[in-house]
Amino acid sequence: MSAVYALYSSPDAAQRAVNGLYAAGIAQDDVVVMSGEPFEAQPFAHRDSATWLWYIACLGGFVGLVFSTWLTRMTELAWPLQTGNMPIVAWWPNLIVIFELTMLGAILATVLTLFVTAKLPGRLPKLYDPEVTNGKILVGVENPSAATLPALERALMAGGAAELKRS
Amino acid sequence: MSEASSRKLSDDLLRPLLETSWRFYALVTFLGSIVLMGLCTWAYQMYMGFGMTGINNPIFWAFYITNFVFWIGISHAGTLISAILRLVNAGWRRPVTRCAEVITAFALMIGAMFPIIHLGRPWLFFWLVPYPNSRLIWPNFRSPLVWDFFAITTYLTGSVLFLVLPMIPDFALVRDRTTGMRHRIYGALALGWQGTPKQWHRLESAMSIMAIAIIPVAVSVHTIVSFDFSMAPVPMWHSTMFGPYFVAGAIFSGIAGLIIAMAALRKFLHLEEYLHPVHFQNLGKLLLMMSLLWGYFVFAERLTVWYGNESAEIAVLRVTQTGSFAPLYWTMVVVNFVIPVSILSIKRLRTIAGCVVASFGVLVGMWLERFLIVVPSLGHKYLPYSWGTYRPRPVELLITASTFAAMCLLYTLFAKFVPIISIWELKVGEQEPYETAQERSARVLGEAHP
Numbered sequence: 001m002s003a004v005y006a007l008y009s010s011p012d013a014a015q016r017a018v019n020g021l022y023a024a025g026i027a028q029d030d031v032v033v034m035s036g037e038p039f040e041a042q043p044f045a046h047r048d049s050a051t052w053l054w055y056i057a058c059l060g061g062f063v064g065l066v067f068s069t070w071l072t073r074m075t076e077l078a079w080p081l082q083t084g085n086m087p088i089v090a091w092w093p094n095l096i097v098i099f100e101l102t103m104l105g106a107i108l109a110t111v112l113t114l115f116v117t118a119k120l121p122g123r124l125p126k127l128y129d130p131e132v133t134n135g136k137i138l139v140g141v142e143n144p145s146a147a148t149l150p151a152l153e154r155a156l157m158a159g160g161a162a163e164l165k166r167s
Numbered sequence: 168m169s170e171a172s173s174r175k176l177s178d179d180l181l182r183p184l185l186e187t188s189w190r191f192y193a194l195v196t197f198l199g200s201i202v203l204m205g206l207c208t209w210a211y212q213m214y215m216g217f218g219m220t221g222i223n224n225p226i227f228w229a230f231y232i233t234n235f236v237f238w239i240g241i242s243h244a245g246t247l248i249s250a251i252l253r254l255v256n257a258g259w260r261r262p263v264t265r266c267a268e269v270i271t272a273f274a275l276m277i278g279a280m281f282p283i284i285h286l287g288r289p290w291l292f293f294w295l296v297p298y299p300n301s302r303l304i305w306p307n308f309r310s311p312l313v314w315d316f317f318a319i320t321t322y323l324t325g326s327v328l329f330l331v332l333p334m335i336p337d338f339a340l341v342r343d344r345t346t347g348m349r350h351r352i353y354g355a356l357a358l359g360w361q362g363t364p365k366q367w368h369r370l371e372s373a374m375s376i377m378a379i380a381i382i383p384v385a386v387s388v389h390t391i392v393s394f395d396f397s398m399a400p401v402p403m404w405h406s407t408m409f410g411p412y413f414v415a416g417a418i419f420s421g422i423a424g425l426i427i428a429m430a431a432l433r434k435f436l437h438l439e440e441y442l443h444p445v446h447f448q449n450l451g452k453l454l455l456m457m458s459l460l461w462g463y464f465v466f467a468e469r470l471t472v473w474y475g476n477e478s479a480e481i482a483v484l485r486v487t488q489t490g491s492f493a494p495l496y497w498t499m500v501v502v503n504f505v506i507p508v509s510i511l512s513i514k515r516l517r518t519i520a521g522c523v524v525a526s527f528g529v530l531v532g533m534w535l536e537r538f539l540i541v542v543p544s545l546g547h548k549y550l551p552y553s554w555g556t557y558r559p560r561p562v563e564l565l566i567t568a569s570t571f572a573a574m575c576l577l578y579t580l581f582a583k584f585v586p587i588i589s590i591w592e593l594k595v596g597e598q599e600p601y602e603t604a605q606e607r608s609a610r611v612l613g614e615a616h617p
Binding site: 033036041044045049051072078083094097104111114117122125132134135 | 169170173174177303304305314317324328339343344354360361367368377380381
């Protein structure tokens with residue numbers, strides 16, 4: 001057996017089960033919760049909510065800004081032809097390219113960070129149940145120790161689960 | 168939301184993916200044959216040369232560039248509207264966003280094809296890409312055509328990601344509902360999505376950041392498309408108002424495209440339970456607002472030119488208002504302003520049918536608007552000896568028609584293989600307590616005056 005879990009129909013029941021697991025001495029990081037939709041109103045949804053995503057997006061934008069500034073300036077100086085009575089390094093038109101690449105940097109950094117922090121793409125873990133996408137909420141523990149198993153099972157059943165499942 | 172209603176919602180929205188009727192094959196065959204005809208016509212044009220088109224001195228931009236601007240405008244239907252509605256947390260957006268975002272992705276792809284078709288020798292399209300040639304000469308970054316490359320690339324990348332990211336949980340749903348080959352394909356597309364709180368939180372944070380980033384990009388794209396015109400000293404192009412004028416026109420035509428797409432989905436995929444009349448009424452109000460804004464821009468532009476009385480600009484103004492282009496111009500005014508304002512300002516007429524009628528008119532009118540920006544100005548430049556006329560040839564008409572079929576075909580195929588309404592977002596919407604406008608006002612006013 002590598003995991004014990006239960007499925008809940010309501011987010012309140014899932015939250016009770018999560019609270020019960022914490023009370024049974026299961027560490028927060030060991031409690032697995034999966035749902036087919038986010039439940040912002042429940043405390044379990046706010047685990048791991050601290051993220052550097054916003055800062056990394058800004059950093060990506062900054063990288064885009066520096067790169068595009070270098071690119072536009074370098075290309076104009078590499079072959080210094082005057083066009084349209086503009087200066088060789090013409091900042092007004094360059095700003096357009098700089099803006100676009102800054103935003104592209106921010107967007108790509110956001111998506112890359114999402115993939116890395118959400119561990120996508122990845123393989124489905126052993127602790128998974130297709131009922132999750134049908135509206136059930138899965139609460140469980142992977143690799144529970146034999147000593148904690150009885151308390152863990154009691155906590156999951158006390159949450160209101162119809163049955164315990166093992167995978 | 169209860170488990171039973173969650174299951175029903177999933178069943179309803181996955182039905183088009185899991186069941187296929189003969190109508191789907193008939194529609195795909197019909198649209199595919201028109202697209203094939205367009206591709207053959209394009210091949211014919213390449214083989215015979217660009218002389219097969221009606222483009223000639225002095226009008227070197229005509230149907231193809233009109234189509235380019237039109238489709239880039241339609242692309243504003245999706246990501247921009249979806250991002251704005253997401254940021255203001257408009258609850259009614261949930262069934263609308265994906266329908267809209269798909270339009271952006273496909274319209275941008277079709278729009279970006281036109282400069283390549285317009286090249287005449289499309290196998291040299293990579294010359295448009297800003298990289299140094301064998302003599303280490305870079306393209307001129309001071310040229311608006313290079314700005315187009317950067318703007319469209321950024322917007323297309325951002326829009327595709329903005330569309331695809333929220334599709335991952337829905338792919339996971341399809342993965343868990345299917346078996347065999349479908350299970351494997353959707354399993355790969357779901358990228359191993361599990362639905363942990365961390366994944367949900369990261370996804371929603373990423374969508375918020377993308378929504379903030381994509382709005383200025385969307386505005387910049389059509390502004391830069393307008394710069395293709397306004398940077399040139401051509402009568403009635405060299406105007407400071409072209410940027411906002413183009414952006415407003417793009418949003419206007421984008422909303423019209425979205426209304427038509429939603430009405431078609433509602434009817435053919437039987438999504439009446441999810442795409443309610445209120446969605447059309449709200450979009451109809453947006454369309455009305457954009458119609459008034461468009462009218463304001465047209466009036467400001469025409470008045471300024473007429474009052475300035477500069478001879479070259481007056482020549483263009485006359486040819487569009489009273490000359491050979493007048494029938495097109497006044498049709499544009501009627502279908503872009505008179506009809507939408509008449510229908511949409513009356514609540515009783517702001518029905519689904521009313522919104523669709525107004526939207527069809529707007530699409531026609533906005534295509535005419537782009538044509539009337541491109542052709543009369545090029546045909547009436549500063550020196551009368553260089554004036555000329557333009558008539559589209561069959562190749563241009565066929566290629567143009569085939570792009571409309573291509574849009575319908577891509578949309579049909581998308582709706583067949585991907586849930587066209589974001590299922591998980593709809594479920595989140597069901598969690599939220601429903602609050603009417605009156606209740607919200609009472610609550611807010613009550614808080615302000617206890």
